[in-house]
Amino acid sequence: MSKTVFLGMSGGVDSSVSIYLLQQQGYNVVGVFMKNWSGKLETSRGVFDFPCSSQADYEDARQVAGHLGISIYTFDFEEEYRNRVIEYFIAEIKLGRTPNPDIMCNKEIKFKVFLDKCLSLGADYIATGHYARINKTEDGIYHLLKGMDSIKDQSYFLSTLGQYELSHTLFPVGDIPKSEVRRIADEIKLPNAKKPDSQGICFVGEIDVNAFIESFVGENPGDIINTEGEILGQHRGLYFYTIGQRKGLGIGGGIPYFVKSKNLETNQLIVSKGVDPLDLYQSEVIIKELSWTDKIPVLPQQLQAKIRYRSQDVACLVESIDKDSLKIIFDEPQRAITQGQFLALYKDDELIGSGIME
Secondary structure, eight states: OOOEEEEEOOSSHHHHHHHHHHHHTTOEEEEEEEEOOOSEEEETTEEEEOOOSHHHHHHHHHHHHHHHTOOEEEEEOHHHHIIIIIHHHHHHHHTTOOOOHHHHHIIIIIIIIIHHHHHHTTOSEEEOOOSEEEEEOTTSOEEEEEOSSTTTOOGGGGTTOOHHHHHTEEOTTTTSOHHHHHHHHHHTTOTTTTOOOOOSBTTTBSOOHHHHHHHHHOOOOEEEEETTOOEEEEESOGGGOOTTOOTTOOOSTTSOEEEEEEETTTTEEEEEESSSOGGGEEEEEEEEEEEESSSOOOSSEEEEEESSTTSOOEEEEEEEEETTEEEEEEEEEEEOOOTTOEEEEEETTEEEEEEEEO
16 A cells, blocks of 8 residues: 655645655655745734745645646644744844744744644655655664755755654655756646745745844844944844844945854944954854754764855864753864854764754
């Protein structure tokens, strides 16, 4: 009897080709479109409109489902998304940190709320269009590996998944390059074969992030100072800036300045001068709120770290501080370590865990 897979359809080409690949492997595929954002945002400061592409994305998903001959359902997780992702995002922003809503969306929505609901409805697995791979070894352990397409690899965004999630998940496009996904989409004449890749916040899409933040917290102007304490200008609010940022500071007159740190007590934004300031680099960082794909590895150990999605992996020594925190010592100093961002740990191509940088 065929296994049943509930596949999260985004309306994009990756999840659409995933349906076809699963069908070729003999699975019974059911499409699910997750409605997590409607565009209207009500905060203590009023009601704001942040239109998203969900209706257009649903129409694309519906057409693909019809083209491939599968059923499609809509799950409304808007309340869960607001409570578990947006509230996290804003709480972190208020602390002066730079959160990653996409990782939290995967952790709390796709691989928790969505997974649980699908399994309760009789699914054997869920599937998504992520570029990552899952390998089960003879000892029964599930390993999360980078996608074969190194440019599109999305394992970083899945760095909070554990054995339970991995054992019930399939990533059909993880073994092939993006170019092959596009070729298949053309070959089977998918209605969305030419659709560009999505950008922006998970389920919210391409919005003005600063306007989104402002709808919750407003503005809170203060001084921009250099590392010597000289006032160079004014900022709108520390919430709107991240470590290593250059654009949008409104200072310098052609001289490059980069955000070095934030002082929440004095409401000051501290900037460093220069093309590539040395004081933006650091050799170690503490990570907390740890997640492991399996058991905690024996430490200390040499691994590789990824400090943001597009950064290169860097060799590091991982040392245990206590059961809730690790010290990461980089072989080479890293630029713009950003509090609140996730650091993913790899052993070659295998993602083994992650934590939030302090």
